[in-house]
Amino acid sequence: MKLRTNVDLRTLNTFGVAAWASQLVDLEHEEQLGDIRQWLAGRTALILGGGSNLLFTRDLTEPVIRVCLPGKSYQIDSSSDVVRVVVGAGESWHGLVMWALAMGFQGLENLALIPGTVGAAPIQNIGAYGAELADVFESARVFDLAHGTWLTLDAQDCEFNYRDSIFKQARAAHWLICSVTLRLRHHAHGDSELQLNYGDLRAQVDAIREAKGLGSSTQAICPQEVAEAVIAIRTRRLPDPARLGNAGSFFANPIIGSERALELQARFPGLPAYPVVSTDPSGQHGPTMKLPAAWLIERAGWKGRRQGDAGVHTDHALVLVNHGGASGQQIRRLAEEIQRDIRKLFGLTLTIEPRVV
Numbered sequence: 001m002k003l004r005t006n007v008d009l010r011t012l013n014t015f016g017v018a019a020w021a022s023q024l025v026d027l028e029h030e031e032q033l034g035d036i037r038q039w040l041a042g043r044t045a046l047i048l049g050g051g052s053n054l055l056f057t058r059d060l061t062e063p064v065i066r067v068c069l070p071g072k073s074y075q076i077d078s079s080s081d082v083v084r085v086v087v088g089a090g091e092s093w094h095g096l097v098m099w100a101l102a103m104g105f106q107g108l109e110n111l112a113l114i115p116g117t118v119g120a121a122p123i124q125n126i127g128a129y130g131a132e133l134a135d136v137f138e139s140a141r142v143f144d145l146a147h148g149t150w151l152t153l154d155a156q157d158c159e160f161n162y163r164d165s166i167f168k169q170a171r172a173a174h175w176l177i178c179s180v181t182l183r184l185r186h187h188a189h190g191d192s193e194l195q196l197n198y199g200d201l202r203a204q205v206d207a208i209r210e211a212k213g214l215g216s217s218t219q220a221i222c223p224q225e226v227a228e229a230v231i232a233i234r235t236r237r238l239p240d241p242a243r244l245g246n247a248g249s250f251f252a253n254p255i256i257g258s259e260r261a262l263e264l265q266a267r268f269p270g271l272p273a274y275p276v277v278s279t280d281p282s283g284q285h286g287p288t289m290k291l292p293a294a295w296l297i298e299r300a301g302w303k304g305r306r307q308g309d310a311g312v313h314t315d316h317a318l319v320l321v322n323h324g325g326a327s328g329q330q331i332r333r334l335a336e337e338i339q340r341d342i343r344k345l346f347g348l349t350l351t352i353e354p355r356v357v
């Protein structure tokens, strides 16, 4: 186990804010977990993946474990088109998506270009372009750092929801995801069930085909083309953290009762609202709708504004950015002001999506 002290975290978080870790270890093999437990001696560690969903507002005096566990393996079920892929938590998520496509495995194409590691994907049930991790998740192998025990959690155990899972609960504070098993499809085996109904995804696929002279082709759309379209849209719309620090969407889209959503739509013409499929089997809470937080923020006049080097992106009101020298505290203060205005104007609470440390 290699322990590093006084580690600069500026390049280990995509906001690029300054923060220091007093002690950090890179977890490269599961065999190191015993030594790491001894080193922790009961302390709670901060588990770090790619740092793309974290906002550091202070230096870290708690121990930090940076997850670098590698590995990809797969098993094709000969009686069906199912392929099970087991991936080390430290692998790059986007790298996995590209690898799966090259192998002819389908199911991850809509989730292309999401930054970060595979091990962090279940934490907020990553999602984009009409797909989410839960659609393909089979299980996660988890090490409990407090008790030194192993757990295998299936999709039901993980309690996946919109940008949420059991891993965000207090009882999971000592759980380290070491690998994830996904259930994909081998598309060489049959027809593709592609998700193309989200936003302008289909139009982007058509535009790419047109540009390649395939406009009149009757050949079925393949998962690679979907990924290509997703990458094109994301590259156009989202700032690249290597050039402009950010953590993607800073707020989750509020989900509220349908009646309340309709009231708000009457007060604010043009406010979009999308019905949400209920995950509540009792149906106790009635129908709900999702409102785009970006619309609310723009309507409240925050799009493109900046306070020093902390700002709201000029093209995407949901993305808070670091123009260079912003501290995590400045970004958090900006977020709090936005939350306050949204509460005043719409009576809604915006939840912060990245973990604020």
Ligand SMILES: Cc1cc2nc3c(=O)[nH]c(=O)nc-3n(C[C@H](O)[C@H](O)[C@H](O)COP(=O)(O)OP(=O)(O)OC[C@H]3O[C@@H](n4cnc5c(N)ncnc54)[C@H](O)[C@@H]3O)c2cc1C
Residues within 6 Å of the ligand: 014, 046, 047, 048, 049, 050, 051, 052, 053, 054, 067, 089, 114, 115, 116, 117, 118, 119, 120, 121, 123, 124, 125, 126, 127, 128, 175, 176, 177, 178, 238, 239, 240, 241, 246, 247, 248, 249, 355
């Ligand atoms: C430009 C940009 C676009 C983005 N787009 C999307 C998007 O479309 N959809 C989406 O859902 N997200 C998006 N995100 C957010 C982010 O990419 C994801 O949440 C990603 O899964 C975070 O991975 P990470 O490895 O960087 O996690 P980190 O930021 O390092 O950690 C995030 C959380 O997970 C915990 N964690 C990390 N690894 C483990 C592990 N192995 N075991 C236990 N806990 C762990 C950390 O303690 C922390 O609480 C975007 C971010 C950026 C910068």
